[in-house]
Structures are given as C-alpha cells and as structure tokens.
Amino acid sequence: MSSSAYETIENRFREISLMGEIIEALSWDQEVYMAEGSVESRAAQLAWLSGRAHELLTRPDWEDLLGEADTHSDSLTPWQQANLREARREWIHAATLPGKLVEALTLATSRGEVAWRNAREEDDFSIFVTHLKKILELTRETAFLKADALDTTPYNALVDQFQPGLTTHTIDLVFDSLKDFLPGFLVEVQYAQNIPKDDIPFKKRYSEKKQEELSLRIMDIMGFDFNRGRLDISAHPFTTGHPLDTRITTTYREHDPLFALTATIHETGHALYELNRPLEWRLQPVGYARGMVVHEAMSLFMEKMVALTPEFIQFITPVMQKVFGDFTELSFEHLYQFTRQVQPGYIRIEADEVTYPLHVILRYELEQLLLEDRLKVEDVPEAWDDRMNDYLGIRPPGNAKGCLQDIHWSHGAFGYFPCYTLGAVLASQLFVDLNQEYSTTSIDIQQGRFAGIVDWLKERIYEKASLLPFEDLVHTVSGQSISAEPFIKYLRERYSV
Secondary structure (H helix, E strand, C coil): CHHHHHHHHHHHHHHHHHHHHHHHHHHHHHHHCCCHHHHHHHHHHHHHHHHHHHHHHCCCCHHHHHHHHHHCHHHCCHHHHHHHHHHHHHHHHHHCCCHHHHHHHHHHHHHHHHHHHHHHHHCCCHHHHHHHHHHHHHHHHHHHHHHHHHCCCHHHHHHHHHCCCCCHHHHHHHHHHHHHHHHHHHHHHHHHHCCCHHHCCCCCCCCHHHHHHHHHHHHHHHCCCCCCEEEEECCCCCEEEECCEEEEEECCCCCCHHHHHHHHHHHHHHHHHHHCCCHHHCCCHHHCCCHHHHHHHHHHHHHHHHCCCHHHHHHHHHHHHHHHCCCHHHCHHHHHHHHHCCCCCCCHHHCCCCCHHHHHHHHHHHHHHHHCCCCCHHHHHHHHHHHHHHHHCCCCCCHHHCCCCCCHHHHCCCCCCHHHHHHHHHHHHHHHHHHHHCCCHHHHHHCCCCHHHHHHHHHHCHHHCCCCCHHHHHHHHHCCCCCCHHHHHHHHHHHCC
16 A cells, blocks of 8 residues: 555656646746747746646645655655655645645746846836735745745745755855855955956957857867757856756857856756756656755856866867967966956856855845845835945946846745855865865866766766755765855965955
8 A cells, every 4th residue: 555655646746747847848938939929828828837737736635645655664765765755845835835826926927027027128126016016925925834834934935945954044154154254355355356357358259159159069078968958048047957858048248258158157067967867766856956055056066166267267268269269368367367356246147256145145135024024125126235235335326237137036936046155155065075085176177077077976966866855965975064164265265365
C-alpha cells in the first residue's frame, strides 16, 4: 500500500511538472515574442493552466497519500525519501491557496507586467500603481495563508517559495554584516581608485550581430548545450526551462560590449544548472533546483568569481579582439580596469560588486514594509529615492531609473531579491572551496578550460538538485553556514583595500 501511495505521488507530479513546463514555455513566448495586443489572451491561458496545475496539487486525498507514504518511508531510497519531503512542501504551499486566488494572481501579474513596461517606458509610476496595488493585495493574502500553514511570518512564507528553509533571521545576519561593512568600504575604494567609471568608457560602436557572436561563443566555451537550448533578446536578461529545454536571453548595448558579455555569462551560469539537473528526476520535486539562492550562486559564480578574474580577462581579450577588431579599448588593461571600477549607480543590474548588495537591501526593506502595510504603494518612489540616497549617496533622476527598473514586483515575486546577494555570498564560499581543492583553477580559467569547473559544480550542486535541504547542501560543500565573511574577504582582496 505504501508503494502504491508513493507511486501515485510521483505520477501526479509528472503531470504537475509537465504543466509547469508548458506554462514556462508560454510565458517565455509572451516575454520574448508576443505582441502587446495578444497579451490579454495569453494571460487568460496562463491563468487557466495555473489553476489546473493547482487543482492537481490540492486534491482532497493529498494529505492521506503523503501520510501513508511517510509511514512506510523506510522502504524508499534516499532520493525517494527526499522526494517525499519536497512533495510535502510543495503540497503545503499549494493547499493553503484557493484556486481562485491562484488564477487571480496569475491574471493580475500578466496584466501588471504590461503596465509595468509601459510605466517604465513613460517614466510614470502612476501607470503601474493600480496594478501593483492589486498584485500586492493578492500577494499579501497569499503570504498570510502560507504563514499559517508553515508556522512562520508572512514574509518568511514568501521567501520560502524561492529558497526553501531560508528565513529573515539568516538574511538579516548576512545583511547586517554587509550594511556595517559596505558604506565605509565604498568610500575607501572610491578614494583609492580616484577614477570615475564614466571616465573610462567604450567609444567604439559594437554591433548587435557581433555581440551575439561573442555571446554564443562564450556560451559554447562554458559548456552550454545548444541542442537543448537557445539564446534570444529581451529587455531584462533571464533564464527559464529544464534539462531538455533551457533558454536564456541577453541585452546588447552598442557602446558597452561587456554588458552583454557579463549578462550572457550570468544567464549561462543559470542554464548550466538547469541543463545538468538529474534527468531521471526532472519531473519530481527532488529534481528541481535547490532554490533561488543556489541558482543565483551558480550564475554569480560564473559571472563574478570566474569572469571578473584577471585570468579570465586575459583569456577573453584576444577572443573579443578577434570578434570586434583589434581596438585599443579592447586591451587587457582597459578591460580589467573597467571591470574593477566601483561607482554608485541607479541601476541594480549594472551595479558593481561593492554597491550591488545595497541595491538589494533597499528592495528587501521596502517590500517588507509594503507587505506589512507600513508603506503605501503611492509612496514607493519617495521611499525608494530616500533609501538610495542614504545607502549610495545618489537620488534617481526619475522612476524609470528608480522604483520601476525591476520586473519582479509586477510578477508578484516579493521575497526574491535577497536571493541575489545571498547567492553572491554563497558563490564566494564555493569559489574558496574550489581553489582549495584544485590549485590549477586560475590556469584553467586563463586558458579557457571550463570543463573541470563545471564538473566540480555538477558533482556538488547541479546533480544533487533538491536531494539535500538548503543548509545541509551549504554545509556539505563549504563546511559552514552561509556567511558574509568570505564575501567581505573576497571584496577586500579583489579591490586591494
């Protein structure tokens, strides 16, 4: 009987996961290709599919099935036991929500994304206000329902959707350390460098076609499988998919070839994780990625820990010269100097490593205030600008470069932002471990050999998927809990202060 219960759970998740893959593919199509006038019909399609997937995961007999399988879990393999644990977590997250709420939130976010795009283009927050209010209302309802089921706070319940097991206690420990360190360190670095980033720009024009050629080349070098994935263009680079179909986007800027290169490397880091998850568990919760902190760690490991090293710049310089031409501004010296400049800026995705965490902390604090109804939606622009001035000493010239720059809230993704900086922190811990195990890492990077690095990540992260809880995975790989200290040490060594 226990075997029958567990098999039923697996069979149902095959259906749920396949529906999820369809939703992702349709969402991709909407994001990358679809005309604005077609979005309303796609929103209705996505809402219907989300509702059906939710129905499958909230059938009345789920609790009995999980309980029956639990009582005989000793007969299951370690992967099956972990799958049962993850299935229960997925069920708890879903069972607390009425189907009408799931559909309403899907519809609101599909419409909200269109409004957000228009608002950002017009630099007019008022276009987005009504939509954000509706998304926040539904997200707040979601958060309180899940908090009761998970016996935690509403914000922790939202965070758990993106990184299971992560709470504000851990986030605050890391963020408090960074808030103590970064402002003073930022002043030190700027004083030591004494060269504004704007004083060392790229002056040549780099065509989109050539930048795409470079992006495809670096994806191939890093191990991306084009037989199971592709590269496209979007306003905001992102990755979606699964081991058999992984798609990434990038964004090209004609006077900054490094922007697309680093964005592509970042998304390739995500893609390598997706492509290398265990295929046999692809349609089961245990085969899903181990949360977005780990996913961001995989992308930032490649983008920051690897691609910002002098060894990587030495490797990529002749590659860029071959693609674009032997321009003076594509010298190793200019490229390396450009990647090491630290300067407060308005845009999170353009921020350097020193200022980036402060962008994230700002969002983390504001979305908690919004969720707790201690900040009104109409007051977001002023609150945003005030915190940016406090943390970075600058005030955005408009909302497009302020509170409208990110897509996340239009998707209802409250609780996601901490994953970015915690991902950077975890990436620094992993890079320390890699270098301790392999003394040839720097040589491999300098010579453009990434197979060994990918294999190391494959064994420790990719192929484990969700076999281990988050804290256990971090401990297994690095021997300690997630901590700001390796990241702080990394920043000091990199920026020589």
